[in-house]
Amino acid sequence: MDHVISGVAKFQKEVYPGKKATFQKLANGQNPEVLFITCSDSRIDPNLVTQTGPGELFICRNAGNIVPPHSNQTGGMTASIEFAVAALGVTHIVVCGHTDCGAMKGALNPEGLEGLPHVKEWLGHCRCATEVVKERHGKVDYEHLEEVTQENVVQQLQHLRTHPSVAAKLATGQVKLHGWVYHIGSGEVLCYDSASGEFERMSQAYAEKQLA
Numbered sequence: 001m002d003h004v005i006s007g008v009a010k011f012q013k014e015v016y017p018g019k020k021a022t023f024q025k026l027a028n029g030q031n032p033e034v035l036f037i038t039c040s041d042s043r044i045d046p047n048l049v050t051q052t053g054p055g056e057l058f059i060c061r062n063a064g065n066i067v068p069p070h071s072n073q074t075g076g077m078t079a080s081i082e083f084a085v086a087a088l089g090v091t092h093i094v095v096c097g098h099t100d101c102g103a104m105k106g107a108l109n110p111e112g113l114e115g116l117p118h119v120k121e122w123l124g125h126c127r128c129a130t131e132v133v134k135e136r137h138g139k140v141d142y143e144h145l146e147e148v149t150q151e152n153v154v155q156q157l158q159h160l161r162t163h164p165s166v167a168a169k170l171a172t173g174q175v176k177l178h179g180w181v182y183h184i185g186s187g188e189v190l191c192y193d194s195a196s197g198e199f200e201r202m203s204q205a206y207a208e209k210q211l212a
Contacts, residue, residue, distance in 0.1 A: 020052065035084040037077075037156070038096040039065045039084040039103065041182050046096070054074040058084045064103030064152065065095055066125045067159040078163065085165040085175060093160060097153045104129075104149045108142060128155040150199050153179040154192060 016023065036046050036057045041185045046052075046059050061078045068077055097104075105132050106113055106123050113120035129152035134140040140148065157179050160166050169175035179192030181199060190199040 020055075022098070026055045028056050030088065032056055032084075032088060033091055034058065035060065035081065035090045035093045036096065037061075037065055037067060037094065038182075039063065039098055039101060041098060041101065044096075044098055044182065049096075049182060049189070050185075057088060057089060060084075062122075063119065064101065064107070064126055065097050065124065065156060066103075066152075066157040067095065067163075068109045068125050068166065069159045070162040081160070081163050082165045083167055083187070085163075091174060092176050092178060093166070094180055095153050095156045095160070097100055097149045098182040099146070099149065099184050101145075101149055104145055107152070108140060108145065108148060116160070125159070126152050126155070128158075134150060150181055150190070153181060157192070173193060 032055060034057050036050075036062045038044055038046055040061045040063050044061075046057055050057065058080075059076060062077065066077070067081070068075060069077065081093075085093075103123060104126070106116075106119060107126040110123065111119055114124070126148075129148050130140050132151050132155070133144050133148050136147075137144065157177050160177060161170065166175060166177075170177070179199075180202075181190045182188075183190070189202040191202050192199050
């Protein structure tokens with residue numbers, strides 16, 4: 001904890017002065033372009049991976065980068081998505097999974113979560129991903145972790161479409177959805193191509209196609 005506290009002191013003394021104008025502007029409001037939904041895993045730093053700064057990403061984090069399907073029961077993710085899309089007017093939504101995800105490991109072995117009832121219930125939102133992979137191979141276990149991680153991103157994009165605020169903006173072309181998987185060890189980012197149904201490496205050409 002000492003390094004966290006000293007980090008705050010360093011920020012105030014060394015970082016803030018050079019970005020004072022930016023922070024003073026942000027003190028009066030925000031206008032992010034992107035809603036970035038990713039895992040709570042401590043190894044994921046959305047601003048570092050995307051090389052963005054304060055005010056550029058509206059970030060939602062939870063175990064497994066999960067988007068529960070819309071329901072009449074209000075939850076933190078539902079409210080945050082609605083606020084980002086309907087109030088802030090984000091134009092892009094990214095769901096970003098990652099390699100070696102503990103949540104995906106839990107989804108592959110729900111029996112091992114008996115002592116974590118809330119985690120087990122939460123990861124029920126990943127069941128579609130595990131069932132899809134099981135259907136493809138006749139079984140699903142740890143050897144399918146990467147495939148389940150990717151399929152989970154695809155399924156969470158499907159869940160996003162059930163949220164009224166997102167559905168409305170998608171229908172009028174005001175929002176685009178993106179599915180990513182970040183590889184921690186290599187720094188590589190794979191992007192979901194809805195046309196091919198495959199994940200491919202992020203490249204300049206791919207980025208231009210997605211933003212066209």
